[in-house]
Amino acid sequence: MALEIERKFLVETDAWRNAVESSKAIVQAYVAIDGDTSMRVRISDETRAELTVKIGVSDMTRHEFEYSIPVADARAMTEASRGRLIEKTRHILTIDGFIWEVDVYEGRLAGLVTAEIEMGSESDDPALPSWLGPEVTGDPAWSNAMLAMNGWPGGGFA
Template sequence: MAQEIERKFLVKAGWQPQGQGEKIAQGYLSTVPERTVRVRIKGEKGFLTIKGKNKGISRAEFEYEIPLKEAEAILELAEQPVLTKTRYLERHGSDIWEIDVFAGENAGLVVAEIELTAEDSDFFRPAWLGEEVSGDVRYYNANLIKSPYSLWKK
């Protein structure tokens, strides 16, 4: 079974992208805690992803590439609004960080994620890494469509 082990952090002000980002649009067909079903368009490719319930920072994850036209059609069926962001990849040593800069109603939110091979894996912490939010459900992408960052009390 495929498993995702991921830690998520806020990104401190002042971080600047080191490379070219990739636009992502994603929508959810199911956002119940037991499972999420997501369709994503990343660049010119479509993906369908099923994720199980979180157990700590781990959960089952199954992702399949699907034809772009099908991803576009499925996105039309998704809960609204569709989540939009630009993803930047940064390598630090052997670690690859995914930094998501959200747009639309989630503008102003910048989150960094790292996928690990084990929950207790060591990793390099770049200077721009802020507070860890791995267990905070507000930062789950599936929840950002229901409760966008712009509506949070600061």
């Protein structure tokens, strides 16, 4: 079992693009959602797939169980997810020793860009880049599971 400790922000500008180290296309579907517990399947670059269970511990921390699965199985689970689907391109950046994941959403969430920073502890205090917008850490409406189910918080799908 791993702990995932991260903060999440909306992104306001494209100033992050020059710092991108790698990118991958992601399709992820939510097979089950129950409060702060979710089970998702993710296909990355059409070549790798994982099944992940996340269980909330706090606003920033979740238990994360992740397992590689055959891509064909992931596609079948995606089709069975009842439309609880997210399509995005994930861009990886390293700033001051911290890994940032900037997600540019596609499909029905096109126009949404978020950034998550992976931390070793909830007490980490990384410098925040100027391209960030409001912090949405701990706001369930901005979790990927809720975005897949409900679309844009307060406004439905774009």
